[in-house]
Amino acid sequence: MEQLLFINACVRGERSRTLKLARRFLENWQRNHSDGVITQVDLCKDRPVPQYPEVLAQRDELWNAGKLDDPMFDLARQFAAADRIVVAAPFWDLSFPAILKIYLERISVTNITFGYDEQGNNVGLCKADKLLLITTRGGNFSLPETTWMEMGARQLEALCAMYGIPSFQCLAAEGLDDIRNDKKAILAEAMGRADAMAEVF
Numbered sequence: 001m002e003q004l005l006f007i008n009a010c011v012r013g014e015r016s017r018t019l020k021l022a023r024r025f026l027e028n029w030q031r032n033h034s035d036g037v038i039t040q041v042d043l044c045k046d047r048p049v050p051q052y053p054e055v056l057a058q059r060d061e062l063w064n065a066g067k068l069d070d071p072m073f074d075l076a077r078q079f080a081a082a083d084r085i086v087v088a089a090p091f092w093d094l095s096f097p098a099i100l101k102i103y104l105e106r107i108s109v110t111n112i113t114f115g116y117d118e119q120g121n122n123v124g125l126c127k128a129d130k131l132l133l134i135t136t137r138g139g140n141f142s143l144p145e146t147t148w149m150e151m152g153a154r155q156l157e158a159l160c161a162m163y164g165i166p167s168f169q170c171l172a173a174e175g176l177d178d179i180r181n182d183k184k185a186i187l188a189e190a191m192g193r194a195d196a197m198a199e200v201f
């Protein structure tokens, strides 16, 4: 029974194009994995608290006392235990909404999602072998002259290396706010890619 963790950072909620694309993917994934279990973390509802000084102090205290089973680390343990991870987040300010960054800070806990070996090398501790980012972008950031500006997928891909998740994938619908483009056609094409990716994810 595969456990798929769905991290929902779609701030526009039901009006979100990213969420529509993610739902299409998840429905197809469920169809292809009838005994798979999807667990959602809805960041707009759950609202993990940013690591303000007192939060970080509490976290340090618990970590130094070896209390990694404290509820403070629930999100990190949940992330580390998932078989598959899907993150849905719109493209904001060249990366993703701050609520996702807050989540990533909360799950990046030494000895839960990553650690170090005796030589001091980074060792990923997450069970998942695949993480998929589903996103929609106003502009097109897959062009030779724009890819360098894209920092959402790139950050998640780098974090996957740190967490020990070997396969990072990205499903992006781009150019959705460009008046020259046919938005419906772009989304329809991305939905088709979502279907194909869900079959093998």
Ligand SMILES: Cc1cc2nc3c(=O)[nH]c(=O)nc-3n(C[C@H](O)[C@H](O)[C@H](O)COP(=O)(O)O)c2cc1C
Residues within 6 Å of the ligand: 010, 011, 012, 015, 016, 017, 018, 019, 089, 090, 091, 092, 093, 094, 095, 136, 137, 138, 139, 140, 176, 177
């Ligand atoms: C706060 C905010 C920041 C955005 N920043 C960018 C950006 O840097 N580059 C871009 O191409 N589009 C940007 N967009 C446009 C969104 O990426 C685009 O409309 C996307 O489809 C929104 O996804 P959603 O429908 O899931 O909310 C931004 C939109 C918002 C609301």
